[in-house]
Amino acid sequence: MSRIGKLPINIPENVDINYSGSELTVKGKFGTLQTKIPDTIGIQQDDSILKVSLKNETRNLRSLHGLYRTLINNMVIGVSEQFQLTLILKGVGYRAVVQGKEIVLNLGYSHPVKMDIPENVSVEVAQNTTINLKSCDKELLGLFASKIRAWRRPEPYKGKGILYKDEQIIRKAGKSGK
Template sequence: MSRIGKLPITIPENVDVNYNEKEITVKGKFGTLTTNLPDVIDIRQEDEILKVGLKQETKKVRALHGLYRTLINNMIIGVSEQFDLTLVLKGVGYRAVVQGNEIVLSLGYSHPVKIAIPEEISVEVVKNTTVNLKSCDKELLGLFASNIRSWREPEPYKGKGILYKDEQIIRKAGKSAK
């Protein structure tokens, strides 16, 4: 059995969890999340504790045990507290602006980069170079941050690019003169 899958999930007071054999729905202060469950995952609720179990024991099923326990836990944390990510634009002339439902990035290209913001994510730009992202869906938040970052990944020579907060770029030495 998975060690992570065995851990119980505590449900906060303001979170409502509904489940059947095919899907689980979590409602909270910041939104509603739903995910499909495989047939081999069994969920039991005792008071304010949720336990994820297995209906059969095979190697593939044991691999899903910890995964779905973590996914359900992330759903509960997301709807009660929200997840947040901070991106830092590092480079001369790099800046970001939110216009309507899209974020416009100036990243040194000949044109501004426009990226549509999903409804579930809130974006806030601080001092033109820091972008704060918040969402109750951790998977969607990471995917959106990765999409923004893919336009200018950090490079090792000057350290320019779009970095996650507190990310350290290992710098390389440039060409050495002879």
């Protein structure tokens, strides 16, 4: 049995969980999230504690036990507190601006990069070089952050690019001159 899957999930007061059939819906003050749960995984709710269990004990199902417990826990945390990511633009002339429902990035290309912001993600630009992303859906937040970051990955020689907040770049030595 999975060590992570056995852990109970604490449900805050302002979160409602509805489980019908294979559909799980979690509602909170920051939004509503839905997911499908396989029939082989059982969910029991006792007051403010949720437990995820298995109906059968096979190798494949045991591997899903911890996964679905973590996914449900992330949904509960997301609708009650929200997840936040911070991206930092490092480079000469790199800056970001939010215009309506899209983010415009100047990353040293001959053209500005425009990206549509997903509905459930809120974007705030501070000091032109710091992008704060917030969302109740952890998966969507990470995917959007990685799409932004894909435009300029951090490079090891000068340390320029789009970095996560506390990311450390291991620098390489350049060519040595005569």
